[in-house]
Amino acid sequence: MSRRYRRSRRDPGLFEIATTSDWKVSAAMAAVCLVAATVLIPAVLGNNRILGGLVQVFVPLAWLMTVLFGSIALIRFSQQRPQATPTPPRSPASRPTQAAVRATETSLPEADKALPAKSLASTAAAPEPRPTAWSRELIDRIEWKRFEDLCRAFYRVKGIRAETTPLGADGGVDIRLFQDDTAPERCTAVVQCKAWNQAVGVKPVRELRGVMAHERVNKAFFMAPNGFTDEARAFAAENRITLLDGKLFLAMLERLPEPLRQQLLDFATEGDWTTPTCPSCGVKMAARDSKRGRFWGCTHFPRCRATLQMRSATP
Structure with a gap:
């Protein structure tokens, strides 16, 4: 005004x-x-x-x-003054909305009235068909948290105890592996996961080597669907770090027995498996617009201000 x-x-x-x-x-x-x-x-x-x-x-x-x-x-x-009936008075501004809601409810089947409004709206669009086989495209589309959980599940179906780190700062490691039967609580290897749409450079690989020294482990694995730079590969080869890109991880999945392969596929594609998870809150993020372009923002904003860069490769 x-x-x-x-x-x-x-x-x-x-x-x-x-x-x-x-x-x-x-x-x-x-x-x-x-x-x-x-x-x-x-x-x-x-x-x-x-x-x-x-x-x-x-x-x-x-x-x-x-x-x-x-x-x-x-x-x-x-x-x-209050009415004699226990029903609270309705404000005039809310009456048109309430009348529209009642008209909508009377036009819906009884079974649909119990559904939330958001669910009713989402039924208008047909859900995306669930993938039936592993592929490089599927691995590239998995959001970062689901990819991390998939890597943990992969080690577990291989018979290796694997534990992920809590949300937040992970200290350069996402998964810890425990393979020492004589000392079950001793970590024997660490795993870092990066579901990026670009090759991982040498800096994160160096940070993983620092975690190895800090936790006194001799083995480490770095899993990234879109591979690594030549400098990162050279550093990893000198420091006992195994690099697993999308092509190699797909081959490892396909070598699993059919029941286990299907089990991991069902786990990876259950529910919303492409929308990123907030690294602070653990809730699904929402697409936002800004002058610099689209990005992922936490749905708990402004209480949580976590953001993630939107992967251009994700449809």
Whole structure:
């Protein structure tokens, strides 16, 4: 609203305020007029020789305003008092929406009335067919958290105890492997997962080598669907780090027995498996727009301000 528009608006008068406000407002106005008629006007003007004659004018006027505002207060009170039924009063603004909801409910089958509105809206679009076989495209489309969980599940079906790290800063490692039967609680290898749409450079691989030294493990695996740079491969070869790109991971999945391969496929593509998970909250993120382009933002914004770059390779 512009300043010019605000200035041109007519200020409401006392009568308009009384008739449109709560009954307590008009009751307070009546009380003020009563005090003015019985105390203020006689006290201020009664002892004044010049203005004393005005008492006969203002006192009846004050009494008239007292009766007027008192009557408005009674009318407003009768209109606003609670109804005898336990149903709470509905505001006029909400009635059109509630009527539309009732009309929609009466047109739906009984079984559909129990569904949330969001679910009813989503039934209009046919769900995407669930993949029936592993492929490089499928692996590339898996969101980062599901890819991490898939890697953990892969090691578990191979008979290796694998545990993922909690959400948040992972310290350069996503999964820890435990293969020492003599010391079951001792970590024997660490795994880092990066579901990026580009090759992983040498910096994350160096960070994984630092984790190896810190946790005193001799083996590490780096799993990234879109591969690694030549510098990263050279550093990994010198530091006992096994690099697994999408092509190699697909071959490892296809070598599994059919029941296990299908089990992992069902796990990887269950529910919403392409929308990224918030790295802080663990909820599914939503697509956002900005001047720099589209990105993924947490649905708990502004409580959570986590964002992720949108993968251009993801349909």
